[in-house]
Amino acid sequence: MTRGEAAAEQMQTGIDECWRQIGVRGDTSCPALAEHLHCRNCPTFARTGRQLLDRPLPPGYREEWTRFFAAEVDGAEGQGERDTILVFRIGDEWLSLPVAVCEEIVEPRPVRALPHRRSAAMRGVVNVRGELLVCLSLAELLGVGAGGGPVRNEGRLAAFRRLVVIGGPSGRAAFEADEVHGLHSYLRSELGPVPATVARSATAAVMSMLPWGERSVGCLDAAILLDLVDRSIA
Incomplete structure (x- = not known):
């Protein structure tokens, strides 16, 4: 992914995936790497993870999984507990x-x-x-x-x-x-x-x-x- 593509994706999702650009998956130019050694140890990485978990569900996501779990199970898996x-x-x-x-x-x-x-x-x-x-x-x-x-x-x-x-x-x-x-x-x-x-x-x-x-x-x-x-x- 180029920096231009990463910037476009960031604008769509609101998520700053800096680890793909200047972190361990990018060019490793992030100055915080000297202190944290890896992106997963960085507070920015943890904050972004919480942001991903807290974002709203995409349209149709809940309905799709509701249909999946409500469907009848076929074959041997449905023969008993x-x-x-x-x-x-x-x-x-x-x-x-x-x-x-x-x-x-x-x-x-x-x-x-x-x-x-x-x-x-x-x-x-x-x-x-x-x-x-x-x-x-x-x-x-x-x-x-x-x-x-x-x-x-x-x-x-x-x-x-x-x-x-x-x-x-x-x-x-x-x-x-x-x-x-x-x-x-x-x-x-x-x-x-x-x-x-x-x-x-x-x-x-x-x-x-x-x-x-x-x-x-x-x-x-x-x-x-x-x-x-x-x-x-x-």
């Missing part, structure tokens, strides 16, 4: 929890054992930014196979253990996952029943199964899991 889960691996089992109970994911911390433990699922306590949290073994708690260390399969990069912090009405706790895939959004209509072999095992906290690529993810019932956590701590 969506939920979001955190997908992780314990041993060979892929499981998930609603994001509402997953508070943070951090690197594993040293686990300090507690004396006189009544439950094999309670590993000890971990320090997460100064807060001592009970660390549990989800493999013991749910009755699934214990996991190993880093894995490499299907050309994916090596995956490492992560500490997942969960929270409920009675407080926060943590467990180690052999791998955390991340967040996954799905339609509730995609959920399927739990196989009888799973329902008869100690993994009764699995309320449904979700197809996920070539795998199936066991969707844990957050209320049941938190109750199991409370009972293992008591």
Whole structure:
């Protein structure tokens, strides 16, 4: 954009885009650059941003977006409500929890054992930014196979253990996952029943199964899991 074009655009919009003319996107002749180093640190840049946000809406803008959001959704997106889960691996089992109970994911911390433990699922306590949290073994708690260390399969990069912090009405706790895939959004209509072999095992906290690529993810019932956590701590 030439200076003449920039000046013409400024006259139309009332916005002084000086960064395109004498700033970092222009010829860098602005004397304020010596103090601020970059246009984004300059008060003029911030003032112009506020001016852009405060300007009136263009004609037809509100009506256009009203029609867009009022239109019916076609296809699979309109077949039901969506939920979001955190997908992780314990041993060979892929499981998930609603994001509402997953508070943070951090690197594993040293686990300090507690004396006189009544439950094999309670590993000890971990320090997460100064807060001592009970660390549990989800493999013991749910009755699934214990996991190993880093894995490499299907050309994916090596995956490492992560500490997942969960929270409920009675407080926060943590467990180690052999791998955390991340967040996954799905339609509730995609959920399927739990196989009888799973329902008869100690993994009764699995309320449904979700197809996920070539795998199936066991969707844990957050209320049941938190109750199991409370009972293992008591």
